[in-house]
Amino acid sequence: MSETGPTEAWTIRETTLTPDAPHTAPLRRSESVFALANGHIGLRGNLDEGVPSGMPGTYLNSLYEDRDLTYPEAGYAFPERTQTIVDAPNGKLIALTVDGERLDVRAGTLRRHERCLDLRAGTLRRDLEWVATSGAAVRVRSTRLVSFAHPSVAAIRYEVEALDRPVRIRIDSDLLANEAQPDQRDDPRASAVLDAPLRPLSHSPEVLLHRTRRSGIEVASAVTHRGTPVSTSSEPDRIRAGITTTLRPGTPLRLDKFLAYAWAEPDPVGKALADRDEAAELGFDVLLERQRAYLDDFWAGADVELDGDPQVQQGVRFSLFHVLQAGAQAGPHPIAAKGLTGNGYDGHVLWDTEAFVLPVLTYTHPACVGMALRWRHRTLNEARDRARELRLAGAAYPWRTIGGAECSGYWPAGTAALHVNADIAAAVLRYVAATGDEEFLRECGLEILAETARLWCRVAHADDDGVFHIAGVTGPDEYTALADDNLYTNLLARQNLLGAASHEGLLRAAGVSAGEIRDWRQVARGLHVPYADKRAVHEQHAGFTSLREWDFEQVKDDDYPLMLHFPYLNLYRQQVVKQADLVLGMMLHPEEFTAAEKLRNFIYYEARTVRDSSLSAPVQAVLAAETGHLDLAHDYLAEAALLDLRPGGESSGDGLHIAACAGVWIALVQGFGGFRDQDGRLSFAPRLPAHLPRLRFRLRHHESRLRVTVTPERATYEVTGDQITFAHHGSAVTLAHGQSTTLPIEPIETRPAPPSPRPPEARRPALRSPGLTG
């Protein structure tokens, strides 16, 4: 984030600010990067004093407002409403006045500036020296945390010190509702909602109570201060605590601020006050300790170490930290695509969660996976209603939502992506296989599996030869929508159907007929897997390889992402791929492809994939590694690991790419680690490029913990907890508690002059910026 200093393994540090351009992308991005969250509440990394700000943000999971969707030309079952995450009352605000001048980094002199996100402490620390126009110099230090241990609680320690001479200061510590938002939306109706989303119901110097105007969700925001006596006042949208005093050098002032939020509860005010009081009673230092303890435990089970690439080392920890922040305490709410770091995608949940985030958490922090899938179960009725509305069967999970209702306003890249159903089913199957959580399976998983299977059974149809087809759906690649027999969709639908059928005993007991389960198996086994004989590759969908080849010559560098410069009309009918689709299918279903097919497919699609989605690079890294192209894998890994940290990563401004963060783990563990999990059977085929001396990662599986250390020559497996069996390059290994083994890495078979996978020239993996350091 800064211009100087070495990449640090456990911190993200910023030492410069460009405060003169208050709404520029760098500031917005830093607010996302420095966001703190625990899955339940999230605070963007706004400056304590609130200005300058790219976009203020305080998010409470699933505190959303309803908003009408209107269409130039309406269509049946086009959703009429969407849900938009709203900015909750902002408790981060602590304004400082020095000699009558408000501290603003754009005025006076900023003598020193540092912000540091500490991935082990779970805090955002700030340290600045500022000289007012009067010449009075102060040092301000703040430490902010959003508590993993106390999910409703955030706290800030704020310290001010006079540096050269006594100074008169005033501190205004605010909890502010309906804060002004930057007007950056194209759609004026969206802005209207976001401008003042909360109707005030009551206020006191302790707590504000608001209600969202249309969705009717009540939210209580409580605040208190410790350390220094404050005078407080309240109005409908603000609680203010003030201190006016004279500071002498050497005697800093310290103020601890405790915030608690409660919403969608029977008694939000009571709950918020109780949580606030508990936090204040424990005190800031105890919250800090518990924060570190929580993270110590997380890192013990989840840390990934990579020697030889300090940028990626930092990137993977940063990414895992944000994945944890998105998911740790999300239950009973969902894990959104941006976590709680920004209002991008309106705060919606996408398939990203089940396809990228939950797999990582399944092996590193499985408790929150069960919660996230229970949320899907809680919204099953909305999915059933949607299936009925679509004249389908079972459940049709929404493409994007907060509360469960479909909020997608462009159906060819929304509702038509039926694969979200199978992605959810796959996450259920993976979680149950990896944890053995039978209670979840009985209470939630079975019903999800059965209802999603029913959708596929209705959607698929048999041709004259009894081969089943799924026509007119959209796979992960949104540049080729409404296609027939999307291979990814068919493979995942098959898994969905067979996975549901695999629990036949429980399902029969729950009243599902034998005939229905037989149908699932029949459809699953008959589903078409399109293959182009002429090209000797699998087809992303039936006919894909017969489409016109995309003319990369006509595309200028600033024509990416293509969807902003070419019409769908043009993209859909050509061989150009937004993101790994068939390649993701090969990662998730390696058993369907021979090694030679994987290589040929990878080379073919590599040349046609423009990676206009952040979900692509990690998957391409995995298949590059599997097919022996370790340098390319490393490049894609680096692209993924630095996505949100790279200067100029402007798309991070409205929130981090949480699924891409999970993708960094996937690129390392499934790529270089060669990790796969097929129905609970774990396997590894690790392989490191020679210039990376060591990779170490950790996995949880049932009651086992596995630590894997890979060097270019060999891999060491160490087990604690229950005995576990897995495969190393195809050979079975069984290790009990305390045992370890070191095995050689099998060299990948070198074919005579193999063709290399090559991405399109203009879409080589992103180069690292020399300015990018920790």
Place this chain on the structure above:
Amino acid sequence: MSETGPTEAWTIRETTLTPDAPHTAPLRRSESVFALANGHIGLRGNLDEGVPSGMPGTYLNSLYEDRDLTYPEAGYAFPERTQTIVDAPNGKLIALTVDGERLDVRAGTLRRHERCLDLRAGTLRRDLEWVATSGAAVRVRSTRLVSFAHPSVAAIRYEVEALDRPVRIRIDSDLLANEAQPDQRDDPRASAVLDAPLRPLSHSPEVLLHRTRRSGIEVASAVTHRGTPVSTSSEPDRIRAGITTTLRPGTPLRLDKFLAYAWAEPDPVGKALADRDEAAELGFDVLLERQRAYLDDFWAGADVELDGDPQVQQGVRFSLFHVLQAGAQAGPHPIAAKGLTGNGYDGHVLWDTEAFVLPVLTYTHPACVGMALRWRHRTLNEARDRARELRLAGAAYPWRTIGGAECSGYWPAGTAALHVNADIAAAVLRYVAATGDEEFLRECGLEILAETARLWCRVAHADDDGVFHIAGVTGPDEYTALADDNLYTNLLARQNLLGAASHEGLLRAAGVSAGEIRDWRQVARGLHVPYADKRAVHEQHAGFTSLREWDFEQVKDDDYPLMLHFPYLNLYRQQVVKQADLVLGMMLHPEEFTAAEKLRNFIYYEARTVRDSSLSAPVQAVLAAETGHLDLAHDYLAEAALLDLRPGGESSGDGLHIAACAGVWIALVQGFGGFRDQDGRLSFAPRLPAHLPRLRFRLRHHESRLRVTVTPERATYEVTGDQITFAHHGSAVTLAHGQSTTLPIEPIETRPAPPSPRPPEARRPALRSPGLTG
């Protein structure tokens, strides 16, 4: 329209009103049916007194307002604005007050009511007797016309008579701008535009001047009265002429009102006043005479007579009259889908015009076809810009527009229907071949042909075998969008390419390279014509016959139209056809199919076509007739002929289906008459069902006029003007001026037990209502 009385051949008569439900569909529909227009201006058939009203409407061709389009999820090249026809100042209003009570058919007693649309006189006559609450009885007669001879002029003769005793009356004759509209739009932004579209600029008792708020079109509306002295006043949105007098029985009062409009002109006020004065000077009777003379000439060249079916006889004349009203004086503006009878489709022009309306006018009233196609030429630059925006080549004509810019808000059923380009090119080729209008060809036609050909050349791509494909486009059938190798599109694109290339000499002279023209021919000849061997039928698009069969069992009667009850997701991927698509291709390109193929194809698609578009029945009638299913052809003909006249035809409320009106002629002349025109070579294969004794129709071709009389046994051809050669059931016939010939009808070959075409059970041709009479 009425409950009683025989079907009349030359009039549409209404003798009852249901005035107590002012906004109901019947009233709205009658306003469309009784609309008067000349292509330049149009007046809906609102009652003179303005109330009750389904929707007031005065339309000036291409007087539109701009309106923003916003999308829940925007996409590249999604149009950001649309154009909406606005309601121009209403000069139809003549309010009568009798003994202090306003005449309103909902109050007092309506003793007699009759409205009559006279298809030869070109007038709407009204005759009513009304008794006020006071007991005073009056007779009111009005005659309204929109002049074919004087395109800017409308006129009304209004007569009031006291019936039993002298009555005190007051007449307020208004020209009223920004009249209140019924609030029936889903989209509040549309209502806002339509509520007060015109900003007043100046006013006098002679003329109002307004300007549309965003599109900035100035419109002058002038009025004057003759027959009785009036006192006039004006305000920004109204000119009022008043008469207060006492009427004695036997001495009716007569008022002639003359209106003239001018817009999008350098001096609209001067033009409107001049046209008004000219009309007033000629007087109402002369306008009536010229109206009849214009129509006598039209009917002499266009009338279709059908003995044995008075409903269809009336329907075809009604339909031809409205086609004429839509197109007669449209130039330099387009012919909209609803003509000038309502604001449906926002007043937009669709492909309907070139594919249905212009073919009919080409053979009946060709002068206005040249004008309509010159409008397409005038908007060629917008089409070029659109092609560039779409990253295509040449021109991409809009799916819907008024002024030339694409206004479609749902691209899969809009922009993706590239066939509109070929439909326009086909209309150009047909018009030039049928008229020999070389001036049009050189000035406009060539450029249209070349630019549309360029689009196809860019869109098509060759496979490994050199076969050309057009992928991911939408044909006429909007229930199967974004399909590969839509057969209709490919056939029309081929015609477009070869038709352009056929003018190679002129094009070369205009600078088009030989290489480019060679490319057009190569692509044209290589275009794929999809055929399903297994089913032994052509495919609507590649793979159509492999899609899931539509389950008609699950569809309830009130599930039609399907698009209002099933998602596109579901419709697109099943074998269900909204409207004739491949069947339309067979009508336009009979040379591509053997008779046996036509029969098999027709039967196959007949079983899958739900006719949710009014453009379908006429085409199905043509192919039913061609394949020898004359009763089915008659049923479809009747459905088409009665579409806008049938009680309950609620979709006519916002304007008539002008293309379907043209379709009635097509069903008769191309169906029973078996008329085809291939590159100027005319052919007939007439065939009448035994229960219809006689069909007679007229055609113009260059300087020839041909009258064809068909009976079940024989056909008689009579020629005036230049000599003409055509085919009768495949045999060449040449006739010179004054000559005629009578030839036997070839019986259609009866195969052993041929399968019959059957529409889906629930979608049999519409039954005639017993209440439907003229």
